[in-house]
Amino acid sequence: MAETRIQIVDEHDNPIAGATKQEAFAKGLIRQIVRGITEDEQGRLLLHKRAPHKQPNPNLWDWLPSGHVDEGELYDNAIRRESEEELGIPSDHMVFTPLEVYYSSRKTGDFTLNNFGHVYRIGLRSNEHILLDKTESTEFRWFTPQEVAQALQEHPEQFSPGVHLLFPKYYQS
DSSP states (O other): OOOOOEEEEOTTSOEEEEEOHHHHHHHTOEEEEEEEEEEOTTOOEEEEEEOTTOSSSTTOEEESSEEEOBTTOOHHHHHHHHHHHHHOSOGGGSEEEEEEEEEEEEEETTEEEEEEEEEEEEEOOTTSOOOOOTTTEEEEEEEOHHHHHHHHHHOGGGBOHHHHHHHHHHHOO
């Protein structure tokens, strides 16, 4: 089975090509990604621990869902697809609210990761039965914002750069 090609864009977030993830990582191409900040009715946040083989950021707590935009796909469709794949819940059981678009560039190991990210707040009832994709994650947990803030202070190395980037914007004033 051929590896899914992800959307590559120019410096203005205009689609220009598709590439494999490894191509994009190795060449420093600008990728499109989506991140979901999933909240339940009590205001708790859903995070997952990335699987050991997931690059970048293996074994770190990260937003659930998140992922790449496939070649030819729109951001809004990608967040719905990623939500269904990673949570095992139909997207019509969730409420999606766009929050922001950001650009980031960072060096990690042998790669430079360049991406435009679209962030969504996702409303999900806590009684929904999550069927975690074990190829993506080893576990998930609902955290209160206070628990995330404390864990980020005490164990910052356990959280992905995406959590470090977005949590303070939305949950700390």
